[in-house]
Amino acid sequence: MKKIVVIGGVAAGLKAAAKARRCDPKAHITVVEKGELISYGACGMPYYVAGDVDNIEQLMMTPAGAVRNPAFFKNVKDIEVKTKTLATKINRDRKTVTVKNLESGEETELPYDKLVIATGASPVKPPLPGIELANIFQMWHPNDAKAVREGLERGKFSRAVIIGAGLVGMEMAEALKMWEVDVAVVEMKEQVFPAFLDPEIAGAVEKYAQEKGIHIYTGEKVERFSGDGSVQEVVTDKRVLPADLVILAIGVRPNVELARDAGLELGVTGAIAVNEYMQTSDPDIYAGGDCVENTNIITGRKVYAPMGSTANKHGRVIGENLCGAKAKFRGVLNTVVVKVMDLNVGKVGLTERDAKELGYEYVTALIGGHDRPHYMPGAKLMSLKIIVDANTRRVLGAQAFGEAEIAKRIDVIATAITLGGTVDDLFDIDLGYAPPYSSPIDNVAVAANAVMNKLAGKLKGISPLEAKDKLNCEDIIFLDVRSPEECKQIRLANCKDIRYIPLGQLRKRLSELDKDKEIIAFCKISLRGYEAALILEGEGFDKVKVMEGGIIAWPFACEK
């Protein structure tokens, strides 16, 4: 009878065990987990803290309401799960794992034919003065979430500082705002979501969050925490922030000690190296989840990209291979979707920064538009940027934000990238159309269209970042072609020379514009801006550019 031992009982480990059981009803399968809880939905913790989820136990239940505890795995899947059991050593010579019962202290050896390492990751805890003060939490274990929620329910917290403007940090910012806590986010890098957004997209997201009352301090480093027993102040290199709650969210590191001590290979990212079958350098030992590194599908490069979705796929592949299959894991696109208040943000594939660093010749487009026909109730705006290889026309990546439906567009582009799709393919796809869901020309097709126009030389765009540098220039006209009503509501700020000519009047008012000057045309989403550029070009203006994304994607100051 085959003996399978799995180290780690959260996502990848239990998935591998369950899949192995489905493939082999007779194998003896043991899972050891150092904690008390298993198989919990860690990604749900911010929503538990926010109050969206009533009870932390829901994160450990099946949809039918059964608690995923050791008894459940025994009864349903015939898998033995040992909690509070720490794997201390892998003895590859005799194919055993030494485990220690954390309650009794007893040590035993579990023999294996096949071993799975799914030891996950641990949050980074910076060695700053005051880090051990009370009410400084890492949002990693359900106990953290419980403690924060209890404190919120008892009204203990009114000023929170979150360290790190990544996924956990920004999700927690939203969660805490739900309790009307004053929230500040401190990020060392110059932008929010530094790991996956280009700066102009991050700028727009940051602007939104600030408008919703989340204070964001980028390019700022936390130096220490102070307080009497519990935290009272966060001291950065620029200011002192009062705080009765601190959330540390500066990233995670893979738990590789066990693997490293056993002589298994680590990869360039520092995580455990695995091949396409999820095998470590020892073919009888598999590894998956947050402790391994992945391959980026586009570049073939190794990346550290811990995600619950990836961990589950790892588990399935490992489970099959434990039973003799040769299933492969293809890799990742570093896809991200995240909600910040009512803003949806998404990213897939390469950022523009990645594309530049990797030496691609690329074209980008940043477009705006409603996610449904504008006349439908609930139609919302989004901005979508796509990055395309200028030579092969293959789609390299996309980023999107807006209160609109973002995730669908990101998933469509993820699918296209996975299958090597070009920008032309993106335009061609027969996406589902009905007014409750989408416009006849979906935002994805609009973005593809814009790139195709650029590749054909029919659209000269300028990014908000470049446009900003020209705000103060002498010989540059910013041409806002929106209606007077729209201009009353919001306008670009700090323009040296801005003209307001509604698109419908442009053909008659050409004499107001100087052909010698560079003109940057725009509107709310820059579709009318594009029309304006075409009109001007048709009339012999040859220095016209369209400000991509329009006002809704403008990450800098506006007047109201």
Next chain:
Amino acid sequence: MKKIVVIGGVAAGLKAAAKARRCDPKAHITVVEKGELISYGACGMPYYVAGDVDNIEQLMMTPAGAVRNPAFFKNVKDIEVKTKTLATKINRDRKTVTVKNLESGEETELPYDKLVIATGASPVKPPLPGIELANIFQMWHPNDAKAVREGLERGKFSRAVIIGAGLVGMEMAEALKMWEVDVAVVEMKEQVFPAFLDPEIAGAVEKYAQEKGIHIYTGEKVERFSGDGSVQEVVTDKRVLPADLVILAIGVRPNVELARDAGLELGVTGAIAVNEYMQTSDPDIYAGGDCVENTNIITGRKVYAPMGSTANKHGRVIGENLCGAKAKFRGVLNTVVVKVMDLNVGKVGLTERDAKELGYEYVTALIGGHDRPHYMPGAKLMSLKIIVDANTRRVLGAQAFGEAEIAKRIDVIATAITLGGTVDDLFDIDLGYAPPYSSPIDNVAVAANAVMNKLAGKLKGISPLEAKDKLNCEDIIFLDVRSPEECKQIRLANCKDIRYIPLGQLRKRLSELDKDKEIIAFCKISLRGYEAALILEGEGFDKVKVMEGGIIAWPFACEK
């Protein structure tokens, strides 16, 4: 100066004109439209009738609030639009179109270098007795929508009969229910959405609509209408339905007379034949929108599939080619998304019926699940069926329904099919994951997984349709492995031999089941049903099948 004439000013025609203008600032572009209105969002009419859209004019406006009338097209796009102008003849010999001003009766000839036919389609009006009675509407022109909405606002209508359970019919059923009108839908075919759903999926959709109070009579033919001036009764071959409002929604036919009279080729579907460049049999004449036939991307067959989204793509391709490009239109996947009350329904590619008729060897899977982690507020259930080529493993089609987010999954599968993706690709895609949007293993991956398991011989499924035929059989056990609480709420009806054994007790209660009998295991979504089958197979039961989709996809009677 190039002269471009476009016949038809709704979707494809105006899109072609606008795109041509963008490519060629100097061309002389004229659009003739027989009606008074142009460029309206016809697909929005049910939502105007429902009251979701306040004002019918919104369907004719740009997102910025400009009315898309002839003045707008003149000022913004330098396109001349002649409304109330009927094209009566295409004179290919001298390259002119004879047009008639419907107000003055005056006839003129417009010369063209390139001509675009975008004459659209007309709703089918069956020659039934009483068809001319008042309050029998075809939901085709904004005037129809206005008349129905006005009647509803004045409380004129309390009992509506809709003829045809296709897209327009079911959207109008929802719209009228919003006004608390008693709604009956009569459909000649044996199911709702006969054009694009397999019968078991249609059955589940019909069951939902019936539960929401829409009376549906399938396999029933309307014979006549009766009433005194306005309609009072709809007489079918089975019953008499009282009605003060009738909506005819039995489909549309392409308007091809002008093209046919000019000697242009029609296709096998009866619509205008065009090549991949959207050219008719006369290379100077293009055609697009609801008057042409399309090519199905999977089969290469010609299909008649009028859709607003397709018409817009046609317009872009035509517009480019009018200016000398060689843009191609790839074809369609007959993608559909439609909302019926709170139910979302979608379809892409081939149905199982299509696959069978076309001689494919195929495998299907029908799975169920939440669209987000079950603990998230607003998580809803969906059922998803995919159809896969058993030899090439390529995805052929999908259908989905549920209150969950359907459109995203349909669009992902549409993208995969367009790019020739296999079921393995579907599993691999790095789809965006965060609890507000999706589960770590998205429904698409779950469905792919089920097909992969079937192809590997690890899952023996039985469709609800096949299972229904076995409800009364002697030697067949239906095994419901849900919890007692779930079984209290809803159960399959009319089972000869049904057993209730919660999954967690199954290993201990194996002796209650007879190995000689065929066992059909299921649960709410049949994930536990699958686990049950694996347990039984592991214990030597060799006649076990999983009822696909579980109770939520069961289209037949249930007990409550």
